[in-house]
Amino acid sequence: MELPVLNAAPPAAPSGGCTSHACGSTDDQMGHLPEHIRQKVYNHPCYSEQAHHYFARMHVAVAPACNIQCNYCNRKYDCANESRPGVVSEVMSPDQAVKKVMAVAATIPQMTVLGIAGPGDPLANPERTFETFRQLSEKAPDIKLCVSTNGLTLPDCVDELAKHNIDHVTITINCVDPDVGAKIYPWIFWKNRRIRGREAAEILIAQQQMGLEMLSERGILVKVNSVMIPGVNDAHLVEVSKIVKAKGAFLHNVMPLIAEAEHGTYYGVMGQRGPTHEELQQLQDQCAGDMNMMRHCRQCRADAVGLLGEDRGQEFTLDKIEAMEIDYAAAMVKRAEVHAQIEQELSLKQQARTAQAELAALQAQSPLAASARPVLMAVATKGGGVINEHFGHAAEFLIYEASGHGVRFIGHRKTTPYCEGGDTCGDGESALDQTLRVLKGCEVVLCSKIGYEPWQPLEAAGIAPNGEHAMEAIEEAVAAVYEEMRVAGKLDLPVAEQKVA
Amino acid sequence: MAFEIIESCVNCYACEPLCPNQAIYQAQPHFLIAAEKCTECIGDYMEAQCVSICPIEGAILDEVGVPLNPPGSLTGIPPEILAGLDRQGTAAVLP
Ligand code: SF4
Ligand code: SF4
Numbered sequence: 001m002e003l004p005v006l007n008a009a010p011p012a013a014p015s016g017g018c019t020s021h022a023c024g025s026t027d028d029q030m031g032h033l034p035e036h037i038r039q040k041v042y043n044h045p046c047y048s049e050q051a052h053h054y055f056a057r058m059h060v061a062v063a064p065a066c067n068i069q070c071n072y073c074n075r076k077y078d079c080a081n082e083s084r085p086g087v088v089s090e091v092m093s094p095d096q097a098v099k100k101v102m103a104v105a106a107t108i109p110q111m112t113v114l115g116i117a118g119p120g121d122p123l124a125n126p127e128r129t130f131e132t133f134r135q136l137s138e139k140a141p142d143i144k145l146c147v148s149t150n151g152l153t154l155p156d157c158v159d160e161l162a163k164h165n166i167d168h169v170t171i172t173i174n175c176v177d178p179d180v181g182a183k184i185y186p187w188i189f190w191k192n193r194r195i196r197g198r199e200a201a202e203i204l205i206a207q208q209q210m211g212l213e214m215l216s217e218r219g220i221l222v223k224v225n226s227v228m229i230p231g232v233n234d235a236h237l238v239e240v241s242k243i244v245k246a247k248g249a250f251l252h253n254v255m256p257l258i259a260e261a262e263h264g265t266y267y268g269v270m271g272q273r274g275p276t277h278e279e280l281q282q283l284q285d286q287c288a289g290d291m292n293m294m295r296h297c298r299q300c301r302a303d304a305v306g307l308l309g310e311d312r313g314q315e316f317t318l319d320k321i322e323a324m325e326i327d328y329a330a331a332m333v334k335r336a337e338v339h340a341q342i343e344q345e346l347s348l349k350q351q352a353r354t355a356q357a358e359l360a361a362l363q364a365q366s367p368l369a370a371s372a373r374p375v376l377m378a379v380a381t382k383g384g385g386v387i388n389e390h391f392g393h394a395a396e397f398l399i400y401e402a403s404g405h406g407v408r409f410i411g412h413r414k415t416t417p418y419c420e421g422g423d424t425c426g427d428g429e430s431a432l433d434q435t436l437r438v439l440k441g442c443e444v445v446l447c448s449k450i451g452y453e454p455w456q457p458l459e460a461a462g463i464a465p466n467g468e469h470a471m472e473a474i475e476e477a478v479a480a481v482y483e484e485m486r487v488a489g490k491l492d493l494p495v496a497e498q499k500v501a
Numbered sequence: 502m503a504f505e506i507i508e509s510c511v512n513c514y515a516c517e518p519l520c521p522n523q524a525i526y527q528a529q530p531h532f533l534i535a536a537e538k539c540t541e542c543i544g545d546y547m548e549a550q551c552v553s554i555c556p557i558e559g560a561i562l563d564e565v566g567v568p569l570n571p572p573g574s575l576t577g578i579p580p581e582i583l584a585g586l587d588r589q590g591t592a593a594v595l596p
Binding site for chain 1: 553
């Protein structure tokens, strides 16, 4: 079967494997995965850019305790790096969590995945985590379960995990070398002792790798997350990527370190910087050669409820849930109907995309086209795969790369919407300045509409504003603009000097 | 002979299940140790269990009121810098 478009697979890449230049095609990237795993990934809100807009997932905070310390985490607050709510968030009992999940699932039929990600490490709270899973497997069998862990106690939990309706397990693996690990983890709690330094990292790494192998053996999907910490593990992550793939992880998601002094984390306070967009993209490219990367991860807040970009958490506070009467049997029927509809819609879109990809592949055969330099373009969208967001309202831009090989999705970049930013947002940087900085490296920004004011600064920064493709499909519009640039001779010139730092 | 949990405890539950004497209990505004039950883990473990897992420097005190995990001992952030942060309140004002 053709694997439907995933983010890591260039959307317009040739669909027939290695028949053209783009050898990083879908078949190669997912080639190591069995069919049933590809199917699982296809409609998953966390992995498929398409499904992201149709299905939703939610998290419940039932697991407050942790058994390790990471240098990018401050246990007092929400963790910016692992989309883990902080301990200040309301911790629920397993019973409360189950009730909340069923209430949300009955109200929002698109909710298909329930995750436990914290506030601590779910597997450091095995009773609470597994009680939640046990009840949900029984009462709401149409909800898939997922869990994130640092891996320390994973080997002990694999048998229990295998009993439930587990969709996938996410392990955060930042290193496979204990000397690197010693710079990331100050201590672990292991066999009734606090262990520090290299020894701690060695144990953690061994447990993570063993857990990964055990899950793969049992056919449970494993995703690996890594936090990219410049100067600490950035170069090392290429090796991590190879190893985790060899052991059966189906996705490797490299996330940028987020470290600010005000978070009070070791890295934040000590001035460890996070990677630039360029560094992150470069590393993701290096890893993508041998593995699927999850480009569309937005490090979403783990306790958000609802579809992408919306949070309906306020409808499901504990007292409101208490008051709700849920007929889950009836809800399941309704849910199945909604899911079938969405799947039909997705598969229609998929057919259209495949046809488009084949066309693009044919066009890419031309040697002239293949020699043209790649161009990054930013797109303002509300979702649905079309250009439908006003420049000034965009809180994030999707970045695409157009080249002779076609169009591929690179990632997301967040900003403060220009129209909401007021004069400044924080450090004397205006919202527009921030957007200009975020768009660095892009030569075009596509949006449904753009005001007069930002036009000039954008052009001055070497980014051409373009509102001519409103409501068009993103990949097609990017390809069309690229073609215009080629005809205009702009692709022969080196990248225009960009003035924004 | 007993340890004490003080207000910097963030209610993470980590210590509670580890205590060999069930001396730790959930309370408002934070977890507490029942002094009459706490043995400082002597006879059960080489190291006091609550102290070994607690992620918060200064949250657990010994019987004379000295922090068992002093500033800098868990995060590695030098105490001088920590003190400066606390004065400015930087680490306290978070989104
Ligand atoms: S020191 Fe030991 S006995 Fe005392 S509260 Fe802590 S875990 Fe319990
Ligand atoms: S481990 Fe420390 S912070 Fe967590 S509940 Fe116990 S005393 Fe409080």
